[in-house]
Amino acid sequence: MKNGLTLIEVVLAAGIAAIIGVLLLVIIINSAGLYSKEASKVSQGLNNNDALNMVRKSIKESSAVAAQYVSGSTTYTSGTTQLILKLPSIDSSNNIIPNTTDYFVFFLDTTKLRLKVFPDNTSSRKSQDQIFSTSVNSLNFQYFNLANPPLEVTAVNALKVRISLTLRQKNGQIYETSTATSEANLRND
Amino acid sequence: MIRKNGQILILVFVALGVVLFTVLFIIGGAQVYFQNAQYSLQAEKATAIAEAGVDKALNSLNKTGGSYNGEVETLLGDGSYSVTITNQSGANKVLEVTGYIPGKANPKVKRTIKIQVTNGLGIAFNYGLQIGEGGICMGNGATLNGSVYSNGNISGGNSTMITGDVYVAGGTQIAADQQSDCIGVNCQDYIFGKVISSESRQDVAQGFKPSQTKVLNKISLKLKKTGSPANLTVRIMSDSNGMPNKNGVLATGILSANLVSTQYGFIDVTFDSSPNLTGNTPYWIMIHANSLDNSNYWYWSSDLAQSYTQGQPKWSSNWQASTPTWTSITGDLGFKTYMGGVINSISLSNGSVVNGSVHANTITGGSGVIIKKDAYYQILDSSITVQGTKYPNSPDSPPTVFPVSDANVADWENAALAGGTSGSVTGGNSCTMTLGPKKINGNITLGNGCIVTVKTPLWVTGNISGGNTTKFVLDSSFGGTSGPIIVEGTTTLGNGSDLKGSGTQGSYLMLFSNYDSTLSGGSNGCAGGSQSGQAAVDTGNSSISGILYTPKGIVNLANGASFKEITAWEITLGNSAVLNYDTGFASTIFSSGPSGSFSLVKGTYQVK
Numbered sequence: 001m002k003n004g005l006t007l008i009e010v011v012l013a014a015g016i017a018a019i020i021g022v023l024l025l026v027i028i029i030n031s032a033g034l035y036s037k038e039a040s041k042v043s044q045g046l047n048n049n050d051a052l053n054m055v056r057k058s059i060k061e062s063s064a065v066a067a068q069y070v071s072g073s074t075t076y077t078s079g080t081t082q083l084i085l086k087l088p089s090i091d092s093s094n095n096i097i098p099n100t101t102d103y104f105v106f107f108l109d110t111t112k113l114r115l116k117v118f119p120d121n122t123s124s125r126k127s128q129d130q131i132f133s134t135s136v137n138s139l140n141f142q143y144f145n146l147a148n149p150p151l152e153v154t155a156v157n158a159l160k161v162r163i164s165l166t167l168r169q170k171n172g173q174i175y176e177t178s179t180a181t182s183e184a185n186l187r188n189d
Numbered sequence: 190m191i192r193k194n195g196q197i198l199i200l201v202f203v204a205l206g207v208v209l210f211t212v213l214f215i216i217g218g219a220q221v222y223f224q225n226a227q228y229s230l231q232a233e234k235a236t237a238i239a240e241a242g243v244d245k246a247l248n249s250l251n252k253t254g255g256s257y258n259g260e261v262e263t264l265l266g267d268g269s270y271s272v273t274i275t276n277q278s279g280a281n282k283v284l285e286v287t288g289y290i291p292g293k294a295n296p297k298v299k300r301t302i303k304i305q306v307t308n309g310l311g312i313a314f315n316y317g318l319q320i321g322e323g324g325i326c327m328g329n330g331a332t333l334n335g336s337v338y339s340n341g342n343i344s345g346g347n348s349t350m351i352t353g354d355v356y357v358a359g360g361t362q363i364a365a366d367q368q369s370d371c372i373g374v375n376c377q378d379y380i381f382g383k384v385i386s387s388e389s390r391q392d393v394a395q396g397f398k399p400s401q402t403k404v405l406n407k408i409s410l411k412l413k414k415t416g417s418p419a420n421l422t423v424r425i426m427s428d429s430n431g432m433p434n435k436n437g438v439l440a441t442g443i444l445s446a447n448l449v450s451t452q453y454g455f456i457d458v459t460f461d462s463s464p465n466l467t468g469n470t471p472y473w474i475m476i477h478a479n480s481l482d483n484s485n486y487w488y489w490s491s492d493l494a495q496s497y498t499q500g501q502p503k504w505s506s507n508w509q510a511s512t513p514t515w516t517s518i519t520g521d522l523g524f525k526t527y528m529g530g531v532i533n534s535i536s537l538s539n540g541s542v543v544n545g546s547v548h549a550n551t552i553t554g555g556s557g558v559i560i561k562k563d564a565y566y567q568i569l570d571s572s573i574t575v576q577g578t579k580y581p582n583s584p585d586s587p588p589t590v591f592p593v594s595d596a597n598v599a600d601w602e603n604a605a606l607a608g609g610t611s612g613s614v615t616g617g618n619s620c621t622m623t624l625g626p627k628k629i630n631g632n633i634t635l636g637n638g639c640i641v642t643v644k645t646p647l648w649v650t651g652n653i654s655g656g657n658t659t660k661f662v663l664d665s666s667f668g669g670t671s672g673p674i675i676v677e678g679t680t681t682l683g684n685g686s687d688l689k690g691s692g693t694q695g696s697y698l699m700l701f702s703n704y705d706s707t708l709s710g711g712s713n714g715c716a717g718g719s720q721s722g723q724a725a726v727d728t729g730n731s732s733i734s735g736i737l738y739t740p741k742g743i744v745n746l747a748n749g750a751s752f753k754e755i756t757a758w759e760i761t762l763g764n765s766a767v768l769n770y771d772t773g774f775a776s777t778i779f780s781s782g783p784s785g786s787f788s789l790v791k792g793t794y795q796v797k
Contacts, residue, residue, distance in 0.1 A: 024200050024203070024204035027204050028204055042221060045222045053232070061795060063792050096795065147422075187794040189791065
């Protein structure tokens with residue numbers, strides 16, 4: 001007598017293997033989806049943190065919000081999606097140079113939150129063109145005075161600036177959104 | 190058939206591996222995100238602790254008269270801070286305060302705030318060229334390179350040019366429309382900006398009724414201060430049942446604390462826009478102090494005789510409360526109101542050009558006058574070509590307030606007097622000398638090529654006359670601070686003269702002339718480039734790197750003059766003269782301040 005499997009045994013074994021295989025595949029797909037979703041959330045959270053930290057630090061060190069800044073053929077205007085800050089220039093020892101100004105421009109470039117730094121000729125700050133996030137859904141700057149409660153004012157009269165940033169990333173068929181808000185007073189006004 | 194065991198097991202291991210990787214990644218990602226958020230939070234805490242350390246250091250400096258030397262480590266909240274103080278030249282010190290979380294020994298996060306403090310007087314020259322009620326008088330072919338803001342008329346001869354924008358503010362009547370002041374024993378202090386007898390006096394208001402229906406251009410308030418309180422917000426408000434109407438704010442202005450000293454003086458305030466007031470109708474001047482502070486607060490002079498009959502003063506703890514409570518004050522608070530309605534104009538003769546926009550009540554001119562951008566006006570001569578857009582019926586621009594008050598000058602004079610008194614000073618050609626701080630009862634007369642080192646404040650009761658290439662230089666010990674020479678008489682400088690700072694960036698020598706050109710016939714504007722009175726300062730053909738300040742006088746500029754900063758009642762540019770000037774200075778620190786207390790220097794806050 002030869003040892004072997006009956007046809008029924010083979011079919012049963014193949015069926016069980018197929019079921020287990022499908023289940024494992026489902027687990028793999030779900031895990032991959034979860035991985036992607038969580039990776040997106042972490043990335044958005046870190047982006048939000050970094051962007052808001054930089055904006056808040058820049059606002060604190062600002063002397064004023066500028067109405068406009070012209071760089072070549074581009075004119076930046078402080079408003080809901082653009083913020084132009086005037087920061088005192090610094091020398092090579094990181095000391096402030098009196099009566100000179102560097103300009104920090106935060107602005108929305110389609111879906112990118114960008115920072116451009118335009119230093120004065122005498123400043124030791126370097127020119128910068130930095131992208132904080134590539135998945136911005138909305139950006140909103142608001143300008144306030146220091147009244148209690150604060151009253152909304154025009155950008156050039158602002159002593160406090162609030163930023164609301166919403167990031168939106170496609171994850172599979174759905175979009176993940178993450179919103180953060182921060183504000184700071186101008187310390188060098 | 191070949192039997193191979195463990196096929197499913199391999200799949201199970203693969204699946205388990207994927208699940209394990211996903212779980213580990215999620216845990217790791219959450220950990221990274223948590224640490225990032227935690228770091229951000231701790232960084233903010235460290236910054237807040239460092240800022241608290243700055244406040245503490247400032248307070249300690251003032252309590253110890255400047256002898257406080259910092260702290261090694263002081264525990265505060267979830268962390269600690271350390272303070273390092275570096276003496277700079279003049280009146281300045283640099284504070285470096287580091288906040289640590291959780292402590293200095295093994296900090297997870299630290300942030301350092303670096304900021305300057307001074308016991309000098311900070312003055313913001315916001316305009317490179319600021320002109321008072323005397324206006325600007327330009328001769329034929331004169332050129333003004335830059336923008337200009339004038340409280341008076343601008344008159345130009347043929348072919349004059351202004352390369353920037355022009356603002357001519359609405360004219361202000363010379364005499365006060367309403368005023369309240371006190372005499373002798375009736376002069377009492379009304380303290381606000383602190384809690385007095387359980388009264389949280391944060392908002393104080395004085396009622397008044399204008400005698401005429403016109404715009405309100407300016408008010409003056411009789412104030413003094415203790416310590417270094419923050420700027421005040423001043424509002425003009427309508428009346429509601431005998432108290433300020435919280436929904437009736439007609440205009441808002443900022444009263445700069447730097448203009449107020451420890452002695453009473455009338456301090457001017459202008460507004461973001463000049464409000465229209467109706468004659469014989471009650472209105473309120475309302476001052477809001479930003480905080481209640483037992484060390485830094487305000488005094489408003491009060492007249493116990495209550496001689497002002499057109500309104501009374503009141504105080505409130507919160508003018509914006511849903512139902513504000515206003516309590517009457519005994520007395521009348523010192524104030525003056527100045528109405529507008531005086532028509533100011535820019536008048537340029539044939540062939541003149543303004544490259545920017547013009548904002549003026551009335552724009553007149555000869556043939557061929559061109560405004561290359563927009564025109565905002567009530568009246569515009571048809572002969573003038575406006576290449577931009579015309580905006581008829583535009584309201585007048587509000588006048589501006591000069592950045593130095595009479596109280597500031599009185600402090601400088603007292604500081605000079607404390608340095609001693611001498612008679613007139615004379616120097617021949619190529620002389621060198623050091624003057625000040627002191628009061629000179631007489632004149633300074635110098636030959637050509639003199640170099641005068643000045644330790645300010647220097648107060649000259651007579652005239653200053655300098656030959657060609659004579660230079661006044663602020664002593665190098667002043668470092669980054671600035672200082673004033675105060676002249677009661679006229680100043681005449683030869684060609685190539687200069688006013689130089691200490692050599693450190695941000696230091697300037699200011700020539701402050703108290704000479705009143707209106708007493709010698711000076712009037713608002715001029716005709717054809719001829720000045721209407723004796724000049725307070727005549728600069729010759731000079732490139733001056735200091736500050737010229739003549740609140741009541743005319744500055745007469747020769748051809749090719751260039752300046753850092755001019756604040757003058759009137760400027761006269763001779764025929765073919767060209768005036769170049771820099772932009773204003775946001776913050777200039779003068780070494781002799783009115784209060785003697787330390788305060789933060791704006792524009793020096795840095796986070797490291």
